[in-house]
Amino acid sequence: MADVQYVDAVRRYPGTPAAAVDRLSLDVADGEFMVLVGPSGSGKSTALRMVAGLEDVNSGSIHIGGDDVTLTPPKDRDIAMVFQNYALYPHMSVAENMGFALKLKGVSRSERMAKVREAAAMLDLVPYLERKPKALSGGQRQRVAMGRAIVREPSVFLMDEPLSNLDAKLRVETRANIAALQARLGTTTIYVTHDQVEAMTMGHRVAVLRDGLLQQVDVPRNLYDRPANAFVAGFIGSPSMNLRTATVVPGGAQLAGVTVALDPAVVVAADGLERIILGIRPESFQASTDGSGFPLRVSLVEELGADAFVYGSLPGDEPLTDKPFVVRFDGRTSPRVGDLIHVLLRDGEQHAFHCETGARLG
Amino acid sequence: MTATIRQPGLLQESDAVQDLDADLSQDRAEAESAILSSADWRRPSVRYGLGIAHGVLLAGLIIIGLGPLLWLAKSAVSPTNDTLTSPMSLFPHGFAWNNLHQAWFDVRIGRYFWNTVLLAFGSWLSQIVVATTGGYALSVLRPRYAKLISALLLVTLFVPSVVLLVPLYIEIVHPPLLSHSFVDSYWAVWLPAGASAFNVVLVQRFFDNLPREIFEAARMDGAGGFRMFTSIVLPMSRPILGVVSVFAVLASWKDFLWPLLVLTNPDEQPLSVRLPSIQAQTELGVFLASLFIATLVPIIGFLFFQRSFLRGNGLGGALKG
Numbered sequence: 001m002a003d004v005q006y007v008d009a010v011r012r013y014p015g016t017p018a019a020a021v022d023r024l025s026l027d028v029a030d031g032e033f034m035v036l037v038g039p040s041g042s043g044k045s046t047a048l049r050m051v052a053g054l055e056d057v058n059s060g061s062i063h064i065g066g067d068d069v070t071l072t073p074p075k076d077r078d079i080a081m082v083f084q085n086y087a088l089y090p091h092m093s094v095a096e097n098m099g100f101a102l103k104l105k106g107v108s109r110s111e112r113m114a115k116v117r118e119a120a121a122m123l124d125l126v127p128y129l130e131r132k133p134k135a136l137s138g139g140q141r142q143r144v145a146m147g148r149a150i151v152r153e154p155s156v157f158l159m160d161e162p163l164s165n166l167d168a169k170l171r172v173e174t175r176a177n178i179a180a181l182q183a184r185l186g187t188t189t190i191y192v193t194h195d196q197v198e199a200m201t202m203g204h205r206v207a208v209l210r211d212g213l214l215q216q217v218d219v220p221r222n223l224y225d226r227p228a229n230a231f232v233a234g235f236i237g238s239p240s241m242n243l244r245t246a247t248v249v250p251g252g253a254q255l256a257g258v259t260v261a262l263d264p265a266v267v268v269a270a271d272g273l274e275r276i277i278l279g280i281r282p283e284s285f286q287a288s289t290d291g292s293g294f295p296l297r298v299s300l301v302e303e304l305g306a307d308a309f310v311y312g313s314l315p316g317d318e319p320l321t322d323k324p325f326v327v328r329f330d331g332r333t334s335p336r337v338g339d340l341i342h343v344l345l346r347d348g349e350q351h352a353f354h355c356e357t358g359a360r361l362g
Numbered sequence: 363m364t365a366t367i368r369q370p371g372l373l374q375e376s377d378a379v380q381d382l383d384a385d386l387s388q389d390r391a392e393a394e395s396a397i398l399s400s401a402d403w404r405r406p407s408v409r410y411g412l413g414i415a416h417g418v419l420l421a422g423l424i425i426i427g428l429g430p431l432l433w434l435a436k437s438a439v440s441p442t443n444d445t446l447t448s449p450m451s452l453f454p455h456g457f458a459w460n461n462l463h464q465a466w467f468d469v470r471i472g473r474y475f476w477n478t479v480l481l482a483f484g485s486w487l488s489q490i491v492v493a494t495t496g497g498y499a500l501s502v503l504r505p506r507y508a509k510l511i512s513a514l515l516l517v518t519l520f521v522p523s524v525v526l527l528v529p530l531y532i533e534i535v536h537p538p539l540l541s542h543s544f545v546d547s548y549w550a551v552w553l554p555a556g557a558s559a560f561n562v563v564l565v566q567r568f569f570d571n572l573p574r575e576i577f578e579a580a581r582m583d584g585a586g587g588f589r590m591f592t593s594i595v596l597p598m599s600r601p602i603l604g605v606v607s608v609f610a611v612l613a614s615w616k617d618f619l620w621p622l623l624v625l626t627n628p629d630e631q632p633l634s635v636r637l638p639s640i641q642a643q644t645e646l647g648v649f650l651a652s653l654f655i656a657t658l659v660p661i662i663g664f665l666f667f668q669r670s671f672l673r674g675n676g677l678g679g680a681l682k683g
Binding site: 052053054073074075079080081083084085087088089090091100101104105148152 | 573576578579580582583584585593597598
């Protein structure tokens with residue numbers, strides 16, 4: 001058991017101008033499940049590999065359990081990693097794969113077998129212990145990769161997109177199982193994913209990265225309710241939040257001819273700005289019956305059963321640059337493509353961001 | 363493949379079904395891997411045209427490839443007169459099994475045979491050691507100057523071996539740092555065999571294609587450089603080790619010029635050197651029996667190695683699903 005700290009950690013690949021991970025400072029508490037999430041190229045995997053010791057730290061430092069491990073080789077860091085492609089040893093049986101680290105540590109054969117069996121039972125792998133990885137399905141291989149990490153009883157688990165090679169159904173199942181397993185073992189875990197649903201459902205806290213910079217780290221609820229900037233607002237949530245530039249008017253902001261009242265704190269923060277970015281989640285609307293609210297020309301309706309996501313455009317949208325405006329409807333009352341509908345914003349469910357820096361206002 | 367009743371466990375899925383799927387898709391892939399599908403074979407033009415072409419090709423291959431070997435086998439146990447009077451007859455007039463006995467003991471083919479085995483084994487060992495350690499250093503350990511060394515290695519491939527004959531011989535007669543000559547010792551054959559840039563490049567390219575994630579996993583598991591080499595890289599490299607081994611053994615078995623130069627004592631010479639020199643004093647039947655023995659062993663060896671080594675099934679299941 002140990003906590004993990006990044007202290008101004010920088011990783012710069014030779015020959016590239018921008019740092020892959022730029023002055024990252026992040027504390028992962030003992031026993032915490034921390035998810036690093038971001039689009040590809042955001043540096044999340046690099047950040048994970050820095051803890052693993054597979055990636056050099058150009059400046060700053062990494063601490064595990066209070067010890068500076070910046071220069072410690074991977075095997076002395078008391079960590080275990082689950083790789084995206086599992087990286088099982090193809091010539092070893094499942095049991096040998098799982099016991100390899102213990103064997104190298106000089107653990108006796110009987111003790112090794114006991115630990116492997118225990119982990120295998122936990123992962124439902126007992127019938128497959130003598131098989132080679134090639135005789136296993138994708139899901140089983142994924143579990144062997146997990147088992148290999150569990151057997152070592154490390155103080156930190158590192159997981160690099162461990163679910164990305166599974167099919168959708170299995171991924172949802174395994175997602176819950178990994179979270180349950182982590183809760184049971186209580187081992188500090190850093191988990192990398194590009195999937196914000198995984199991040200929201202699994203993480204105790206979630207750190208959002210973009211271009212090597214930490215954007216926000218918070219519990220999933222706060223990340224969703226109070227995104228620190230327009231990037232996080234757009235990244236977390238599916239479908240993503242609608243972001244539109246709105247003109248500042250006294251006491252509010254005007255978008256597509258509709259004035260949205262802003263909190264006094266936001267009004268103060270927006271003082272002196274001509275325009276702000278207004279962010280509204282798809283579920284923050286309700287259908288309007290009297291023709292008031294945002295006029296929306298429907299271009300696509302996604303029926304999901306209970307819900308329907310209605311994609312359309314507001315008057316004044318740039319067709320090429322603005323993403324479609326998304327509104328969630330009840331599945332049974334959804335409009336049809338081509339309709340002009342009106343939707344009302346529920347009071348106070350808007351987010352406001354600085355139009356240049358993207359930082360949250362108020 | 364039976365469907366089992368699953369205990370409620372922490373992580374589970376329909377394992378049996380997935381296994382079955384994997385098996386089926388593999389069978390299907392093998393069935394459809396030919397250029398012509400089974401539907402094509404049902405067309406008469408394809409069936410008769412290609413059937414005849416296959417038959418002719420097969421017959422030609424047997425006559426050209428297997429014919430001389432079978433003739434040698436027949437002649438090895440035929441009386442010399444018989445071979446001289448009717449060399450192309452299908453069946454010998456009487457067997458002379460004694461030819462084989464004489465070849466093995468009187469001509470001392472057994473002795474030369476053993477010499478050849480020793481030479482081949484030593485050459486094989488030195489080539490394998492140099493190729494794998496060299497490839498491992500250049501591909502996996504990758505020091506800063508690895509690129510330079512790789513380039514230099516490639517350059518040596520452009521030097522014809524004939525050009526190297528004289529300098530190499532001088533090197534063997536006056537080895538650096540050692541006072542005595544290697545001539546008439548097997549080291550004179552074993553050591554130069556290891557200096558094969560081709561093998562190193564071949565193995566290095568193979569190692570380059572091994573997944574890096576596995577090495578990283580091994581590092582996380584606590585494997586050092588040597589352990590990674592012996593426990594991870596070598597076991598995953600059986601296909602390429604098989605290729606290098608076959609090349610090494612065959613080349614050493616066939617090599618004539620170099621052993622002739624550095625092994626002057628007939629008692630130490632291999633078959634390739636001894637066979638031409640005994641030809642003059644040996645009865646034809648016995649000589650052919652000697653040739654037969656010398657040929658048979660590498661063929662059997664190759665068939666054996668092919669089965670156990672050349673099947674490229676080393677990497678299945680290492681990565682994803």
